[in-house]
Amino acid sequence: MKAAVMNPQDGILKYTAWAEPVVSSSDEVMMEVKAAAIKNVDRSIASGSHYSAETGNAPKARIIGSDGVGFLEDGTRVYAISMDGMIAEKAVIEKSRMVVLPDNLDFLTAAALPNAVIGAAMGLRFKADLQPGETVLINGATGVTGRMAVQIARHCGAKKIIATGRNPESLKALLELGADEVISLQQSDDSLLAQLQTIHNQTPFDVVIDYLWGHSAELILSSLKKQGSFTPKTRFVSVGSVSGDLLQLSASTLRSVDLHLTGSGLGSLTRQHLGKLFSEILPEMFQLAADGKLIIDTVTVSLDQIESVYDLAVANGKRLVVEIK
Numbered sequence: 001m002k003a004a005v006m007n008p009q010d011g012i013l014k015y016t017a018w019a020e021p022v023v024s025s026s027d028e029v030m031m032e033v034k035a036a037a038i039k040n041v042d043r044s045i046a047s048g049s050h051y052s053a054e055t056g057n058a059p060k061a062r063i064i065g066s067d068g069v070g071f072l073e074d075g076t077r078v079y080a081i082s083m084d085g086m087i088a089e090k091a092v093i094e095k096s097r098m099v100v101l102p103d104n105l106d107f108l109t110a111a112a113l114p115n116a117v118i119g120a121a122m123g124l125r126f127k128a129d130l131q132p133g134e135t136v137l138i139n140g141a142t143g144v145t146g147r148m149a150v151q152i153a154r155h156c157g158a159k160k161i162i163a164t165g166r167n168p169e170s171l172k173a174l175l176e177l178g179a180d181e182v183i184s185l186q187q188s189d190d191s192l193l194a195q196l197q198t199i200h201n202q203t204p205f206d207v208v209i210d211y212l213w214g215h216s217a218e219l220i221l222s223s224l225k226k227q228g229s230f231t232p233k234t235r236f237v238s239v240g241s242v243s244g245d246l247l248q249l250s251a252s253t254l255r256s257v258d259l260h261l262t263g264s265g266l267g268s269l270t271r272q273h274l275g276k277l278f279s280e281i282l283p284e285m286f287q288l289a290a291d292g293k294l295i296i297d298t299v300t301v302s303l304d305q306i307e308s309v310y311d312l313a314v315a316n317g318k319r320l321v322v323e324i325k
Contacts, residue, residue: 003088004306004322006046007061013046013310015303018063021084021092029072031093035111036068036086037298038310038320063088065322069101069110077101079110079282087306087322099282102290109289112144112298112319117285118277120149120209123237123264124156125281126273128207132157135203138179139220140211140242142170144296147177147317149209151294152285154178160203164216170316177295185216192216196223204232214243221249224257233258239265 003018023030046064063085070091072078080098082091101110124130136153140146142165153161154177163179165171171182183195199205200223210217217238224234236259253259262268288294297318301309306322314320 001089002303003063003085004065004303004310005061005085006064008046009061013064013307015306018088020090023092027095028092029095029098031068031078031080031082031091031098032071032073033068033086033088033091033324034070035107035321035323036065037111037115038065038087038322039115041115042066043310063091067111067114069107070324077103077107079114079286087303087324089303089324097278099278099286102287105286105290108298108300108321108323109296110286111321112296113148113285113289113294114282116145116148116296116319117152117282119145119211119239119264120152121281121285122269122273122277123209123239124149124152124207126269126276127237127262127264128209128235130156130158130207133159134206135160135162136207136209137162137164137205137220138209138211139164139216140240141165141174141179141182142167142317143211143242144317144319145239146211147174148294148296149211150174150178153209155288155293158207162199162205167316173317189215189219193219193223196220200224205234206232208234208236210236210238211240212243213238213241213245214247216243218247218249221247221253221259224259225250225253226256231256231258233260235260235262238263 001020005016005018006013042065065086067081068086069079078098078100080093082093136158138146138149141150141163150161150163161179162181163174164183164185166185174182285294298321299314299318300321300323303322303324
């Protein structure tokens with residue numbers, strides 16, 4: 001079969017022939033792959049730089065991609081995860097890690113959706129425990145996952161959704177996706193801090209979903225600070241660190257704010273959370289997308305183009321999806 005294979009020793013991706021996978025247990029099944037998205041996490045896993053990579057052994061050449069959509073041998077349309085690579089004509093998947101797709105959901109949308117849903121819904125539902133009627137601030141909302149978080153927060157009944165970002169056109173598009181107010185990060189620290197404080201004083205941030213970390217997260221945390229008065233509880237959930245892995249957090253902020261600071265990622269989620277991802281969240285989100293109530297934009301390429309587009313920078317909140325015909 002044909003596949004997209006990365007050799008971490010030289011960092012070169014190749015479209016090449018590769019041995020077909022083999023079903024080795026009753027818990028597995030073969031899938032004919034029709035589409036798979038390329039995400040940053042796929043690139044880091046393929047290069048051996050992801051935090052989940054094994055240590056002590058040199059990473060070996062492998063098929064890239066961690067999830068995708070396609071047909072089972074009986075014709076059932078499914079989304080599934082494969083730790084042995086997915087951007088290939090065939091993949092072996094675990095029965096417990098697949099979701100049947102709605103008949104009216106196209107493969108390209110279905111392939112693009114899950115990673116953004118995981119980065120948005122898991123933080124909103126499990127780590128923040130978002131409740132109807134609450135106010136949500138999404139920091140760094142112009143990317144694929146941030147755009148998804150805006151839509152899911154609206155679906156979950158958020159009373160007010162504030163979104164931050166740098167690109168003016170992308171910020172404007174967030175208003176059409178469900179954001180009530182947008183904040184540009186391209187302003188002075190004093191102006192940004194004042195704007196955050198004004199909004200927080202009027203409608204306190206119940207939940208902050210953060211995809212940037214770094215300096216903008218510092219300013220958001222500073223905006224919560226009060227001078228000795230009682231404060232509303234804010235659940236701050238770190239999901240990404242696009243702006244850097246470190247920040248400075250004042251101890252006085254922690255002492256003056258009812259703050260719950262946590263993260264949402266593979267290591268912070270439980271087996272029960274992951275079980276609900278497959279049994280509840282993904283089926284619900286796939287159906288919303290099939291009904292036109294959840295939108296994700298894609299840039300599509302064919303498998304035989306993979307070498308030339310692998311490092312393509314896809315802007316404006318779109319997901320790169322490989323179509324396998």
